[in-house]
Amino acid sequence: MSFLRAQCDFGPRNPGSPGHRQCREYLVAQLKKHAEFVTTQQFIFSYDSPPKSETGYNIIGRFQVAKKNRVLLCAHWDTRPWADEDPDPAHHRTPVPGANDGASGVAVLLHMAELVAATPPTVGVDIVFFDAEDAGTHQENRTWALGSAAFAREFAYAFSPRYAILIDMIGDAQLNIYQDGYSVQYSRALVNKLWDKATELGINEFIPEVGYIVYDDHVPLLQAGIQSVDIIDFDYKYWHTLADTPDKCSAASLEKVGRVVTAVIYEE
Numbered sequence: 001m002s003f004l005r006a007q008c009d010f011g012p013r014n015p016g017s018p019g020h021r022q023c024r025e026y027l028v029a030q031l032k033k034h035a036e037f038v039t040t041q042q043f044i045f046s047y048d049s050p051p052k053s054e055t056g057y058n059i060i061g062r063f064q065v066a067k068k069n070r071v072l073l074c075a076h077w078d079t080r081p082w083a084d085e086d087p088d089p090a091h092h093r094t095p096v097p098g099a100n101d102g103a104s105g106v107a108v109l110l111h112m113a114e115l116v117a118a119t120p121p122t123v124g125v126d127i128v129f130f131d132a133e134d135a136g137t138h139q140e141n142r143t144w145a146l147g148s149a150a151f152a153r154e155f156a157y158a159f160s161p162r163y164a165i166l167i168d169m170i171g172d173a174q175l176n177i178y179q180d181g182y183s184v185q186y187s188r189a190l191v192n193k194l195w196d197k198a199t200e201l202g203i204n205e206f207i208p209e210v211g212y213i214v215y216d217d218h219v220p221l222l223q224a225g226i227q228s229v230d231i232i233d234f235d236y237k238y239w240h241t242l243a244d245t246p247d248k249c250s251a252a253s254l255e256k257v258g259r260v261v262t263a264v265i266y267e268e
Helices: 002-008 018-032 099-118 146-159 181-186 188-200 218-223 251-266
Strands: 037-047 052-063 070-076 124-130 164-168 177-180 206-212 228-232
Touching: 002 018, 002 099, 018 037, 018 052, 018 099, 037 146, 052 099, 052 146, 070 099, 070 146, 070 251, 099 124, 099 164, 099 251, 124 146, 146 218, 164 218, 164 251, 177 181, 177 228, 181 188, 181 206, 181 218, 181 228, 188 206, 188 228, 188 251, 218 228, 228 251
Parallel strands: 070 124, 070 164, 164 228, 177 206
Antiparallel strands: 037 052, 052 124
16 A cells, blocks of 8 residues: 555656656655666657647566566556546546556556565566556557557567566455456466466455456457466446545455466466
8 A cells, every 4th residue: 555655646647747757756766665677668649639648667576587488467556648538528538546457557566576585486576567558548548558559569578477467456445356357368278377366365356257348458368479467457437537536445355466476476
């Protein structure tokens, strides 16, 4: 939760904002405490109407770089530039705080960076924070997940992970994580591994049935041939509103997701 709050303290982290720059520096500094190798991948993208260009930054931390057998853990760190789902239309052009939608997944992976550095698993681990996931237009899938698309184009072959686990919107105090349709269709074995592990650990918030089909950062990875699963609680009443603040998030929810992912990684 301290990692979640620290991100939110920068304010909205939509690309081009002061909070975006400050949070990028924070995330790079946090990863440098633990990872063997840290870098950023810059890319240019356009969004909004009329279109405007911004620079996105994927933030990459690599652990046990010499290992060939690797897994990829990822989350998006940017926030929605507009609260277009807010009940007050006056807020629809105001950037969102992004406590759950952005900061929650990153918070879990920042703690996992500490764990992986302190007690290395038998597999190499790459942690990537994707930018420009959340500036898309509804019903236009390819306007979303632009950071993971840039990563897939440049690094999918070089990194060549056995699989990728994406975590997004997992801080909801009322946590219910159904399976995503894309994940089930293209990475069924990995879905089963994660949800079976949750059952074994007694974490009942992982519900073993498809609840939604989400075009998220895992889709460009799937298209690049990487087995990928999205762990996401898409039923969140504060999604893309100004009420997506830390008080709606739960340390217990972060812990449950982190325990499942950690158990899977350390049992490889």
